[in-house]
Amino acid sequence: DEKIVDYKALLTGTSRNCGGGMSPWNTWISCEEYENGQCWQIEPDPNKLNHNSPKATLLGGLSGGEYETVAVDNTNKNKPIFFTTEDKSNGELRRFEADGNGWEALHVGGQTTYLEFLDGNRFQ
DSSP states (O other), X not given: OOOOOOOOXXXXXXXXXXXXXXXXXXOEEEEEEEEEEOEEEEBOOTXXXXXXXXXXXXXXXXXXXXXXXXXXXXXXXXXXXXXXXXSSTTOOEEEEXXXXXXXXXXXXXXXXXXOOEETTXXXX
């Protein structure tokens, strides 16, 4: 029936959480919007292993950032690509290619690249 039967905070101890996005495996990624913010993965399903165990992902990198939101391209189910944006005028657009699919894909391995603007209105 898709009725709400309960609600509670699944992520605490973070700061200025802004947008976020859904992963292909139906977890939520919450983005912190402050200087050293991170992107946290939350398992909303109480019947799943990582429920009540939110974890910072590799999306935020070591230095963090002022994250606004996350989107995913799951065309290749074995290597989903996550994009994160920062909410500041010179903020980065990060591209994280995961090594696999599922909860651990955002915590182990993967490769981060950045959108780079070149001369002549070109980018890579």
